[in-house]
Amino acid sequence: xxxxxxxxxxxxxxxxxxxxxxxxxxxxxxxxxxxxxxxxxxxxxxxxxxxxxxxxxxxxxxxxxxxxxxxxxxxxxxxxxxxxxxxxxxxxxxxxxxxxxxxxxxxxxxxxxxxxxxxxxxxxxxxxxxxxxxxxxxxxxxxxx
Numbered sequence: 605x606x607x608x609x610x611x612x613x614x615x616x617x618x619x620x621x622x623x624x625x626x627x628x629x630x631x632x633x634x635x636x637x638x639x640x641x642x643x644x645x646x647x648x649x650x651x652x653x654x655x656x657x658x659x660x661x662x663x664x665x666x667x668x669x670x671x672x673x674x675x676x677x678x679x680x681x682x683x684x685x686x687x688x689x690x691x692x693x694x695x696x697x698x699x700x701x702x703x704x705x706x707x708x709x710x711x712x713x714x715x716x717x718x719x720x721x722x723x724x725x726x727x728x729x730x731x732x733x734x735x736x737x738x739x740x741x742x743x744x745x746x747x748x749x
Contacts, residue, residue, distance in 0.1 A: 607667045608662065608666045608669075609669050610659070610670045610671065611671045611730075612627045612651070612655050613651070613726070614626075615647065615737060616647040622748045623744050624640065624650060625640055625654035625740050627654045627736060628735060628739075629661060639739040639742065649703055651674035652677060654672075659710075659716075662717060669720050669722055670719055670720065678721045678722070679723075681719075686707055689707065690707075
């Protein structure tokens, strides 16, 4: 199984507001940067979109270390919340779980690959996280009125 490192970040100007996401996929010495944005979104949606977009590019099952500064993303998986939400029909405290559409896509993708989610401190010494942040911010700046 191929080993891929993925670095992701999401950003939003206002919450909700224009948002962007960025990701870097690293396979050996090969790196690929991707990014995108939405006009009216939230920071959490952009964090999820970065992971979804990056994992969706993998053409075959891979072993992935996915680095994110989003506790929302990392904790939802590593602490098992996502799997519990799925069992409960994506209802939490009698209300729909926010971003259910994206969480369902995350589940689909992590079941194709062996993904290890790793939290990194944002805006710190991780060069890849900083690059992803720049990609994400550049995307929302394109959309900002």
